[in-house]
Amino acid sequence: MAEMLSGADMLVRALQDEGVEYLFGYPGGAALHIYDAIFKQQKVEHILVRHEQAAAHMADGYARATGRPGVVLVTSGPGATNTITGIATAHMDSTPIVVISGQVPTDQLGTDAFQETDMVGVSRPVVKHSFLVRNAAEIPMAVKKAFYIAASGRPGPVVIDVPKDATDPNAKFEYAYPKDVAMRSYNPVAHGHSGQIRAAVKLLLAAKRPVIYSGGGVVQGDAAEALTAIARRLDYPVTNTLMGLGGFPGTDRRFLGMLGLHGTFEANLAMHHADVIFAVGARFDDRVTNNPAKFCPSAKFIHLDVDPASISKIIPADIPIVGAAAPALTGMLGRLETELERNPDAIDRDAIDAWWRRIDGWRGRFGLDHDQRARGDAPLLPQQVVQAVYRATRGEAYVTADVGQHQMFAAQYYLFDEPRRWINSGGLGTMGFGLPAAMGAQFAFPDAQVVCVTGEGSFMMNMQELSTCMQYALPIKIINLNNQALGMVKQWQDMQYGGRHSHSTYKDALPDFVALAASFGHAGFRVDTLPELEAVVAEIFSDKYKDRLVFLDAWIDPDEHVYPMAIKGGAMNEMVLTRNGGPAPPP
Amino acid sequence: MSARRIIAVLLENEAGALSRIIGLFAQRNYNIESLTVAPTEDETLSRLTLTTCGDESTIEQVTKQLNKLIEVVKVVDLTDGDHIERELMLVKVRAEGAQRPEIKRVADIFRGQIVDLTPDAYTVQLTGPSEKLDAFIRAIGRAAVLEVARSGVSGIGRGDAMMRL
Numbered sequence: 001m002a003e004m005l006s007g008a009d010m011l012v013r014a015l016q017d018e019g020v021e022y023l024f025g026y027p028g029g030a031a032l033h034i035y036d037a038i039f040k041q042q043k044v045e046h047i048l049v050r051h052e053q054a055a056a057h058m059a060d061g062y063a064r065a066t067g068r069p070g071v072v073l074v075t076s077g078p079g080a081t082n083t084i085t086g087i088a089t090a091h092m093d094s095t096p097i098v099v100i101s102g103q104v105p106t107d108q109l110g111t112d113a114f115q116e117t118d119m120v121g122v123s124r125p126v127v128k129h130s131f132l133v134r135n136a137a138e139i140p141m142a143v144k145k146a147f148y149i150a151a152s153g154r155p156g157p158v159v160i161d162v163p164k165d166a167t168d169p170n171a172k173f174e175y176a177y178p179k180d181v182a183m184r185s186y187n188p189v190a191h192g193h194s195g196q197i198r199a200a201v202k203l204l205l206a207a208k209r210p211v212i213y214s215g216g217g218v219v220q221g222d223a224a225e226a227l228t229a230i231a232r233r234l235d236y237p238v239t240n241t242l243m244g245l246g247g248f249p250g251t252d253r254r255f256l257g258m259l260g261l262h263g264t265f266e267a268n269l270a271m272h273h274a275d276v277i278f279a280v281g282a283r284f285d286d287r288v289t290n291n292p293a294k295f296c297p298s299a300k301f302i303h304l305d306v307d308p309a310s311i312s313k314i315i316p317a318d319i320p321i322v323g324a325a326a327p328a329l330t331g332m333l334g335r336l337e338t339e340l341e342r343n344p345d346a347i348d349r350d351a352i353d354a355w356w357r358r359i360d361g362w363r364g365r366f367g368l369d370h371d372q373r374a375r376g377d378a379p380l381l382p383q384q385v386v387q388a389v390y391r392a393t394r395g396e397a398y399v400t401a402d403v404g405q406h407q408m409f410a411a412q413y414y415l416f417d418e419p420r421r422w423i424n425s426g427g428l429g430t431m432g433f434g435l436p437a438a439m440g441a442q443f444a445f446p447d448a449q450v451v452c453v454t455g456e457g458s459f460m461m462n463m464q465e466l467s468t469c470m471q472y473a474l475p476i477k478i479i480n481l482n483n484q485a486l487g488m489v490k491q492w493q494d495m496q497y498g499g500r501h502s503h504s505t506y507k508d509a510l511p512d513f514v515a516l517a518a519s520f521g522h523a524g525f526r527v528d529t530l531p532e533l534e535a536v537v538a539e540i541f542s543d544k545y546k547d548r549l550v551f552l553d554a555w556i557d558p559d560e561h562v563y564p565m566a567i568k569g570g571a572m573n574e575m576v577l578t579r580n581g582g583p584a585p586p587p
Numbered sequence: 588m589s590a591r592r593i594i595a596v597l598l599e600n601e602a603g604a605l606s607r608i609i610g611l612f613a614q615r616n617y618n619i620e621s622l623t624v625a626p627t628e629d630e631t632l633s634r635l636t637l638t639t640c641g642d643e644s645t646i647e648q649v650t651k652q653l654n655k656l657i658e659v660v661k662v663v664d665l666t667d668g669d670h671i672e673r674e675l676m677l678v679k680v681r682a683e684g685a686q687r688p689e690i691k692r693v694a695d696i697f698r699g700q701i702v703d704l705t706p707d708a709y710t711v712q713l714t715g716p717s718e719k720l721d722a723f724i725r726a727i728g729r730a731a732v733l734e735v736a737r738s739g740v741s742g743i744g745r746g747d748a749m750m751r752l
Contacts, residue, residue, distance in 0.1 A: 309651035
């Protein structure tokens, strides 16, 4: 005889059957039947957050670090709406999370009941899909479909809104968790079209000035290995988007660094002068292309993406390939080997060598440390802090970031050799993401080194989670690049608004972060000079603090800008390299 | 080149599916000129016809984004091939004294039917492509038109072309 369970028990049981480890959540009236069901079991561990937005970011951080969906449980009304920023963040960066929200009982729907919000409606523009459960019997299939949709194809957030009466502990139903799910309206493409792959390989082999431009799709699609194999086999240069860092080893000499608005000189120039650009799992975001009309004037584009709507959306593709990155790239690698076996001289080595000489020339003259060198004996610079953290963690940490200058410095100066180590809000640009995302990664990998690089502005948007870190003893290392201002806003005001710092500073109103950390039982340090930096960073990452959260308040030069910076409305070869240097000579 | 397009969509006949389509158009700044929707002979499916306009790349994005919606089963741009489009209009027209036979004549010319009347007005029912309905209103004269209810465009491919699963 089938097992009889209440809706609340079915929901929790379905999460168990889905293999969920953690639920990041916050209880409230409409979710209380579910919370009671959680209380009666041990398999799924519930993490009590301090704010629902942070729960969504934790689930997101967990998903990005592991590749498995992160799960959120909140109550109706404000509990649900507080997750929206987190859902939108996951949506923009295509990460799989499942958000379960309590809802008022079905007979009160639409009556403006206490803590009622149309969660399916409010979340609609920022989810991949959503379900409103109409009765308890629908719960197992809704959960099954939610996880399937969240994690397959181009991943994304899925909401399950559960009215309280559907979780009534006294109404019991037969429970069976569906083994498979088939949906006639949803069949994500896996392998790329073989004819397109053949054409792409042919174009790649004929290239004289190629660049591989890879994005978050390579990281999320577990395709870093295949991409790396292709790039190394061809000996072609690779650049990564902000979302794609770690998709190709950051310490490989073929890596040009990040491209785009704050991309490296060599990456942006290589793109601009390329004759063939192979875009993989990247979506030609405006922070990459700058002015699409001036974008890479001599390039032909191969565009591989799991989402057909991303292809030719901004830049028309010469060879579009719809497919998941890993199987499509593996198919390409096979095709490449066949071609090279047939014709070992298929690649024009002289042209590629000449291309590398040009790129290395750009790298040598205006590489990333150009601005630092230009600054001379400045006060403590944010780049130096990131570099010290990189050395102390041997480049192996999971690094999360918030949004702003510190995010760019971390992306530029921490070299990621592995995918899923760099976790940041690229698309939505959500301040307050860093700490909860780090918590999600730390829950996923309790023994790993997890670092949150943040700024005091972003950190203060979700600093209540220091309490959650205390409750669950999370040994995260928070590196606060403190410039006593909203640095990126201030930089734009310096560069485009005549230095009028409209509402971007608060320097007499900052807390004592060391004392703040201590009040939550954490360790705090402060550093403001370069000579002290190395020793403090070494101590933080020593065994002494292995099991503790440490907050490093690094007081950096408040006037530092992020460079290079693309010139607004320009082509990719138009950028500013130093504060006083003006635009770089476009070679 | 911005052109008018008629797009037919088969979608799961589920609560909330329609709101996702309308939301998509609002969210992505696509324009909807008209939209009709009703269940099909297969009660699990609804068929929706919408008219929109945009250049080729916009329309390509519209169809791709529609296809991405989980509840959308099939999308066809009917304007890609030969097709039939029809719209239904119910229009209340001022018709007094000497105007009455004139209105009747114009309705006949447009193959309209008078489906209701009062001493002062006729209600005319018309079907056809949207331009024909526009032309009727111009012929009657805007001043005589008291109220208009239009269904929006419905469309289907000509010949053997069939939109099914």
